[in-house]
Amino acid sequence: MPAKVPLSVSWEGQEDGFLRLLDQTQLPLNETYRDCRTVDDVWEAIRSLQVRGAPAIGIAAAYGICLGAAAAPLAAETRQTELQAIADRLATSRPTAVNLFWALDRQLDCARAMSESASPAQVRTTLLAEARRIHADDRESCHAIGRHGATLLADGSGVLTHCNAGGLATAEYGTALAVIYAAHEAGKQLHVYADETRPLLQGARLTAWELQRHGVPTTLICDSMAAHVMKEGRVQAVVVGADRIAANGDAANKIGTYGLALLAHAHQIPFYVAAPCSTFDLSLPTGDGIPIEQRGAAEVAEFFGSRTAPPGIHVYNPAFDVTPARYIRAIITERGLIQPVTADHVRAVVGSN
Secondary structure (H helix, E strand, C coil): CCCCCCCCEEEECCCCCEEEEECCCCCCCCCCEEEECCHHHHHHHHHCCCCCCHHHHHHHHHHHHHHHHHHCCCCCCCHHHHHHHHHHHHHCCCCCCHHHHHHHHHHHHHHHCCCCCCCHHHHHHHHHHHHHHHHHHHHHHHHHHHHHHHCCCCCCCEEEECCCCEHHHCCCCECHHHHHHHHHHCCCCCEEEEECCCCCCHHHHHHHHHHHHCCCCEEEECHHHHHHHHHCCCCCEEEECCCEEECCCCEEEECCHHHHHHHHHHCCCCEEEECCHHHEECCCCCHHHCCCCECCCHHHHEECCEECCCCCCCCCCECEEEECHHHCCEEEECCEEECCCCHHHHHHHHCCC
16 A cells, blocks of 8 residues: 655665655644754654654664764774664664664674675665665564454444554554554544644644544544543544563553553453564563653643743653553554463564564
């Protein structure tokens, strides 16, 4: 299926090219692009949420390695040290989305596998090819997630989603939204309720925009309305994405997701998480070890530049929370469903990652 929203990430040119990002901070009113030509450009784009969503962050980081490699000497005796320094810089941009670290490690492993006699030009060509494979793999994963997840949504369902886990957050199509798109394209009549997703309104600015462009009937609601629409019987399923999933199935996603899982549990509504296997961090036994990014006070105390809280007020602004596996009916991956969500079932589907 051709993309119905602009691609969030693209590489322009060959080894001497650059990374082009759709600036998601400008949506939905302006479709503008940022061209990244240095590692610091990519770092800032990730940190400032110009590119966001765990898979898209990983893809951008993989191309960031290519930009760094283009500027490095890459002599055989210093190559790995130089590339490690580039990866270390990119790794500091955001701490929670494990796809960032997964993509950086994949590029470093690619470099380690090269012959010591490989020329700098050969190294750059190989790293770009690997970044393109990461990009293509994510595109395929998204469509597979959609196919597996669409079976969980009944015709005529109301589906609630939180934050943005669509094409903007991935190579194309999305994770949570891929489930909705695939069901919609199969002819199922769905109505989506999109949480606005405070404090940065990814649901209002991005998800509602995506769903509208795909022709999926959508209603935007405030985060605080979710319990009410569930009680009214408007919602038959909740589908969200994830930024990191522990070995037992505990899942970190945008702040507010845990509360939705509790609400869904109270109303006996199935709660689903959709994510590629690259989002699993099997080194963490439970979600207690997932690092939670803390963001600036202005995101909460201001509303797109206008002050809405008293000066000097203390602000707590965690970007993510962790939903325990016991509240997740199934995790939808490109390899199939993890259901019930247990460490054994995670291992069976994800394997060693």
